[in-house]
Amino acid sequence: MTLIIKMAVKWNFRCACWGFISSLLASVLLTYCFSPQFHLAFRYYMPSLAEGAVAVLLGISSLIAFHISTLRCSESHTLTTLLLSYRWHQGERLATPSILAKINHMWKHPREAQEDLIRELTSRHAKTEYGRKNRLGEIQSVEDLRKKHPLTTYDHYRDYIQRLADGEEGVFLDEEPLRFGVTSGTTGAGKKIPLVSFWLDGDALCKQIRRLAVYQGAHRPSPVQKRCFFYIHPKISLTKTGRVISPYMFIKQEETMRLSELSSPPPAFTITNEPSAAYVHMLFAIADANLALLSTMFTPQMYRALKCLETNWQAMLDDLSTGQINAKIPLDPDLRRSIQRYLRLDKARVSQLRREFEKGFHGILKRIWPHLVAIEGIDIMGFKKKLEEKFSYGVPCFSRGYGNTEVGHLAINMWLHEKELRYAPCPHMAVLEFIPEQNSSDEDPKTLLIDEVEVGGRYELVLTMRSGLYRYRNGDVIQIVGFHENCPVMRMLYRSGEYLNLVYEKVNTQVVDAAIKNTIQGWPGIQLVDWTCAESPVYDPESSELYYIVFLEVDPDKRELNEVTEEQRSKFDEHLQQEHVYYSGLRGSNTISPAQLKFVRTSTFLELRDFRVAMTTTSVMQYKTPRKLRTQEHVNWMMERVIEIK
Structure with missing residues (x-):
């Protein structure tokens, strides 16, 4: 196996030399081009002006090289990835004023942006079978859309999408899909979404x-600092016509521009096992002292990756010393050899890392990556706080935005340092309508448009999207918390498909989450890991007794849980009554029995994730814990992991 041995010469010095040589050659060529001999040759022999063109290119090359020589640079770059990363990020930097002007205009005039989008969509789809049947050609405004097209769910499009996947043209999109995204199936079976x-x-x-x-x-x-992205390659399938069916987050090794900025080599993005992927991505990340960013889809993945580092750092340092990945890490032999070719021996870096790891892992990120800018990931279950308390002291952790497979990125977090997450919608991605929360169960609820909502209002989202789905109810309930320019700003509340509803109470998972956290606050030394719940008829359909079952995984373990009294556990039901008036009334009349709080053993929710990933279309990268268990199989599975406490 060939190893890339770290040279004493760094990229800054190499680029300075490159710039000096390029500028010297350019000056020689230009001197020749302006010399009498050149003009004489040009007059009598009419040679090409290649020398002049080469001189100009060498001049540009020297400017780029001199600029890179002044920048902080990841030493694991090859010349190709160095230039690709530089081109990408410098291009983005130059385009920044244009990008900000475009989105700010949309935020100042959101209704105008929505009108432009609906006209674009209907003109694209009007001549398809779906467009003719639903008279999309007659829809020229958002108001027309609201009046002339019905509210829809996925079932409305299922047959059309299947025909599209089978290769039929002109069904309801004006262009062939590049691939099909598949949703996580949090509130049901995963759905195929055409991505064009x-x-x-x-x-x-x-x-x-x-x-x-x-x-x-x-x-x-x-622009030449690398970023680390924790990625687990998902399981994919193919349509009859060979189109890929995969989750939204899907990286191909051919994406050279994207992979050029990442610390892990391209073969690492084919690993399908999370522990192996976390080990390999972290191994290459710690090798780079100039790492700029740690990024993942969700903060729990980041937390598990850093726990992997804490557990395996000695093995990782051995790998960096020998150029061999630990044999205990399960990897296909060919993939292992392919990844190992990218390992760089660096005794100085290994020594530096060993000194820091031996001091402990509190605040480790800033100590091993002094130039790390931020951690990026959507925060779930308070893992941002766990990261900040242990690993990332001094490094900000940002939750970047809101979206899903159907729409992609719908809204951006522009207030990264604020504790309360809120998002500004991108009006060019979807036409937004809002069903007032109290009307979401109506047969044909009225909707409000983007300039008709009010601060404090709670609404179910309705989206008309670039993926060809019109007035689509995706089940997300949001609250308007303000305005950015003239565009409403929202925060995510819950999924309407995760209501608990034994009679008519409709307790959403936000209420359950608040009751759980208020209850555990009174238990010293115990932290919540994760939770889910179920309605009693799902567990025991023969019983007439109605109650909620809430499954909790907490840290630490059973020994400390035995010190939590029955009275303390019963506080959960009291908090739930305080949070929800209808539930309180049904409890007061004994229509609903007290909620049952059950503790499950350590790692149950990781096992639940693996169980659901194996049985459904979801992937590890897009997985979110279901807050409501819908099948008796899942409830029984959780019951088998319940801890018996005194």
Whole structure:
């Protein structure tokens, strides 16, 4: 196996030499081009002006090289990845004023942006079978859309999408899908969503805005500093026509521009096992002293990756010393050899890391990556707080935005340092309508448009999207918390499909979460890991008794739980009654019995994730714990892991 041995010469010095040599050659060529001999040759022999063109290119090359020589640079770059990363990020930097002007105009005139989008969509789809049947050609405004197209769910499109996946043309999109995204199936079976170029173009703009928001919250890193992205390759399938069916987050090894900025080598993005992926991504991340950013989809993945580092740091340092990945890490032999070719021996870096790891892992990130700008990931279950308390002291942790497979990136967090998460929608991604929460169960509820909502209002989202879905109810309930320019700002509350509803109470999971956290606050030394719940008829359909079952995993373990009294556990039901008036009334009349709080053993929710990933279309990268268990199989599975306490 060939190892890349670290040279004493760094990229800054190499680029300075490159710039000096390029500028010297350029000056020689230009001197020749302006010499009498050149003009004489040009007059009599009419040679090409290649020498002049080469001189100009060498001049540009020297400017780029001299600029890179002044920048902080990740030493694991090859010349190719160095230039690709530089080109990408410098291009984005130059485009920043244009990007910000575009999104700010949309935020100042959101209704205008929505009108532009609906006209674009209906003109694209009017001649398809779906467009003719639903008379999309007659819809020229958002008001027309609201009046002339019905509210829909996925079932409305299922047959159309299947026909599209089978290769039929002109069904309901004006272009062939590049691939099909599959949803996580949090509130049911996963759904196939066609992803076309028009969808990807809009999503790409949102990603640029999201990155600019991160740079607003922290300083912009160098264009040649690498970023670490924790990625687990998902299981994929193919349509009859060979189109890929995969989760929204899907990286191909051919994406050279994207992979050029990442610390892990391309083969690492084919690992399908989370522990192996976390080990390999972290191994290459710690090798780079100039790492700029740690990024993942959700903060629990980041927390588990850093716990992997804490557990395996000695093995990782051995790997960096020998150029061999630990044999205990399960990897395909060919993949292992492919990844190992990218390992760089660096005794000085290994010594530096060993000194820091031996001091402990509190605040470890800033000690091993002094130039780390931020951690980026959507926060779930308070893992941002866990990261900050142990690993990331001094490094900000940002939750970047809100979106889903159907729409892509819908809204961006522009207030990264604020504790309360809120998001500004991107009006070019979807036409937004809002069903008032109290009307969401109506047969044909009225909707409000983007300029008709009020601060404090709670609404179910309705989206008309670039993926070809019109007036689509995705089940998310949000609250308007203010305005950015003239655009409403929202925060996510819950999924309407995760209501608990034994009679008519409709207790949403936000209420359950608040009751759980208020209850555990009174238990010293015990922290919540995760939770889910179920309605008693799902568990025991033969019983007439109605109650909620709440499954909790907490840290620490059973020994401390035995010190939690029955009276303390009963506080959960009291808090739930305080949070929800209808539930309180049904409890007062004994229509509903007290909620049952059950503790499950350590790692149950990791096992639940693996169980659901194996049985459904979801992937590890997009998985979110279901707050409501819908099948008797899942409830029984949880019951088998319940801890018996005194």
